[in-house]
Amino acid sequence: MDDQIKQIAERLKGLRDVLELDPEEVAKVCDLPVNQYLKMESGDSDISVSVLQAIARQYNIPLDVLMFGEEPRMNTYYITRQGAGISVERTKAYKYQSLAAGFQGRKMDPFIVTVEPKDNQDIYYNRHEGQEFNMVIEGRMLLDINGKKLTLNPGDSVYFDSNLPHGMLALDRKTLKFLAIII
Known part of the structure; x- marks a missing residue:
């Protein structure tokens, strides 16, 4: 669990670096104080799906990339078998x-x-x-x-x-x- 939060945190920091954004800008998108956002980005605090979704929507990035580190590829249909979803x-x-x-x-x-x-x-x-x-x-x-x-x-x-x-x-x-x- 902690490892997964750390991986999501690394993806958040990487996104911010690539887009050359200040922590204040991303914190504002999430409607969070900067220190709380930075705790999430460092992996020291839990990251809610709602925060990830706000960031994904603002910067036009699939939620999957932030949550799972994978880019969606299918555009006609996608099957998730019982118990097999990411x-x-x-x-x-x-x-x-x-x-x-x-x-x-x-x-x-x-x-x-x-x-x-x-x-x-x-x-x-x-x-x-x-x-x-x-x-x-x-x-x-x-x-x-x-x-x-x-x-x-x-x-x-x-x-x-x-x-x-x-x-x-x-x-x-x-x-x-x-x-x-x-x-």
Whole structure:
């Protein structure tokens, strides 16, 4: 996990170097204080998918390049076989498995997200441009969207404005698995 965060951090720094950007410019795109962005870029802090997506959109780079270090190549279709999607564990509690990593020019980013239960019931909030769709596959989810707490069970889904602060927890001390589509 830490190794994956370090690799993403190296790609962020490399991108900034190639584009000759100041840390302040990239931090502004992410709506973060510069010191917080620099912690992410150094690999000392977790990097949320929403931060990566903001950078990818701003600088017209496929999200896959930042997350996985691979350029998408397919443009007609892309199949992800069960359990075979490229994945990254951003933290011990979250694992993102991309379902369309090889398709170039995507209009959305679909993931299977696995969230492990944790003793600490603090919710980590994020927000990002666009909209998001979540459908619970396994376990139960507590989803907080802008202060509104929703409980989702297997088969339940929600579509929401991802500009609003949102975060989730796995309930019942069991692993949560859900489909997330970020548009």
